[in-house]
Amino acid sequence: MxxxxxxxxxxxxxxxxxxxxxxxxxxxxxxxxxxxxxxxxxxxxxxxPVLRAEELPAPVTIAAMELLRNGREFLVRVRDRDGVEGMSATNSMHMVYLHPIFVGRIAPFFAGKDARQLEDLLWELYRHADNYKYQGLALWVCVAAAEIAVLDLLGKKAGKPAGELLGGxxxxxxxxxxxxxxxxxxxxxxxxxxxxxxxxxxxxxxxxxxxxxxxxxxxxxxxxxxxxxxxxxxxxxxxxxxxxxxxxxxxxxxxxxxxxxxxxxxxxxxxxxxxxxxxxxxxxxxxxxxxxxxxxxxxxxxxxxxxxxxxxxxxxxxxxxxxxxxxxxxxxxxxxxxxxxxxxxxxxxxxxxxxxxxxxxxxxxxxxxxxxxxxxxxxxxxxxxxxxxxxxxxxxxxxxxxxxxxxxxxxxxxxxxxxxxxx
CATH class of the missing domain: 3.20.20.120 (Enolase-like C-terminal domain)
Known part of the structure; x- marks a missing residue:
């Protein structure tokens, strides 16, 4: 053609x-x-860079990230040290099989991290504890669930739609x-x-x-x-x-x-x-x-x-x-x-x-x-x-x-x- x-x-x-x-x-x-x-x-x-976090001058330190379940649905809740929360709904039809990876390998990584550094953290998470060996749906469904919750948190901290932090x-x-x-x-x-x-x-x-x-x-x-x-x-x-x-x-x-x-x-x-x-x-x-x-x-x-x-x-x-x-x-x-x-x-x-x-x-x-x-x-x-x-x-x-x-x-x-x- x-x-x-x-x-x-x-x-x-x-x-x-x-x-x-x-x-x-x-x-x-x-x-x-x-x-x-x-x-x-x-x-x-x-x-x-994709993420624009310049309007958040102070660190947004993640205190906790947890996976919740209600019936068939899995949710992620992330909280910073000021008590502000971000939420995401996971791809539950796969998380039902993948939740050990999220709970054991993904959520702990984010504890204590500055959410403003999310873009760089995604690469570090990929490298962390050989997570790259899970490359594919098993890893990225879990990462997406965490990322979307952190973006929700950052938008709430900035008082803006998450999309405005992602190029507008x-x-x-x-x-x-x-x-x-x-x-x-x-x-x-x-x-x-x-x-x-x-x-x-x-x-x-x-x-x-x-x-x-x-x-x-x-x-x-x-x-x-x-x-x-x-x-x-x-x-x-x-x-x-x-x-x-x-x-x-x-x-x-x-x-x-x-x-x-x-x-x-x-x-x-x-x-x-x-x-x-x-x-x-x-x-x-x-x-x-x-x-x-x-x-x-x-x-x-x-x-x-x-x-x-x-x-x-x-x-x-x-x-x-x-x-x-x-x-x-x-x-x-x-x-x-x-x-x-x-x-x-x-x-x-x-x-x-x-x-x-x-x-x-x-x-x-x-x-x-x-x-x-x-x-x-x-x-x-x-x-x-x-x-x-x-x-x-x-x-x-x-x-x-x-x-x-x-x-x-x-x-x-x-x-x-x-x-x-x-x-």
């Missing part, structure tokens, strides 16, 4: 069929021309796409589910799953399901609905291209993880063959891996997961590298905790977003905000504007939560 062709794609990601390509991205999006960049150049871009909030309203997590049902069943999700959220965009997930033989979850579903969803929702589809590493390059051609025919807006996520060469072959933009990055856990992905142009859209990749600071470095290469970035949402709200906050900070951000339903954690309903209204989530991340967890819910021990 030529650079010029990819420039057009960059402008058209997420465009309803009736929109002009040049206007597709909207006022917030750059639609910049993709640029060839080296791994070394990307490393320099990523190295610039660019937009307060985030258009979302609703996402189905189902695979293996019939096309008719999936279509009924999608209609329900759209009705509940008011979203103007949606995503569903294709293929058989991490298959070695490229077989579908049900014979013919993907080929039937792709046109069925377009016909049901019409030309003004933006459509995405995610194969979750289902295909080899040849089959991914075949499925992608069907998606092109029905003008889908992006194609997520068509090949095995760690086979960058296969994914690049698909991206080069298709006009539809390819998104990748949910499973990546290494900054060096993202540098290589972007430099070799393995995909068209860079897609870090905030919880799988270790939080806002690391993910914003990825977004910055993508912007340097003229590529859009969008957060992947791992559906747990307050993931939908974390993703919306992240999208509010980006210079290079796509028009819609992933949404998989509200959390079971009872939260409130005086500045946002914290749910989609007409397909829009309004970013809360209070200190920290601008939300309050129901005190009764917190009172019921119990500390988690390492064993």
């Amino acid at each position: 030529s650079w010029n062709r990819r420039r057009v794609l960059g402008a058209a990601v997420g465009a309803p069929l009736g929109l002009r390509v040049g206007a597709a991205m909207g006022a917030d999006d750059r639609g910049e021309t993709p640029r060839a960049v080296s791994v070394a150049e990307l490393a320099k871009v990523a190295a610039a 909030v660019k937009r307060r309203e985030i258009a979302v796409y609703t996402a189905s997590g189902t695979r293996g049902n019939t096309p008719e069943e999936e279509l009924a589910d999608l209609k329900k999700l759209v009705a509940e959220s008011g979203a103007k965009a949606l995503k569903f799953r294709l293929g058989g997930r991490m298959r070695r033989d490229s077989a579908d979850s049900r014979p013919g399901r993907s080929e039937a579903l792709i046109p069925m969803v377009r016909e049901a929702f019409g030309p003004d609905m933006t459509l995405y589809a995610d194969s979750n590493s289902s295909y080899d390059a040849e089959e991914a291209i075949r499925i992608g051609r069907i998606m092109e025919k029905y003008q889908y807006a992006f194609y997520e993880e068509p090949c095995h996520f760690d086979d960058l060469e296969a994914t690049r072959a698909v991206a080069e063959a298709l006009a539809i933009p390819v998104a990748l990055g949910e499973q990546e856990s290494s900054e060096a891996g993202f540098r290589r992905m972007i430099a070799m142009r393995a995909a068209d859209i860079v897609q870090p997961d905030l919880h799988y990749y270790g939080g806002f600071i690391r993910s914003l470095r990825v977004a910055r590298m993508a912007a340097a290469a003229g590529m859009p970035c969008t957060p992947h949402m791992s559906g747990s905790g307050l993931g939908y709200l974390d993703a919306a906050h992240f999208a509010s900070l980006l210079d290079n977003p796509v028009p819609f951000t992933e949404y998989k339903g509200n959390s079971a954690i009872p939260i409130s905000s005086p500045t946002s309903s914290l749910k989609p209204e007409g397909g829009i989530v309004r970013i809360p504007t209070g200190p920290g991340f601008g939300i309050t967890i129901d005190p009764a819910y917190l009172h019921e939560a119990r500390p988690v021990r390492a064993s």
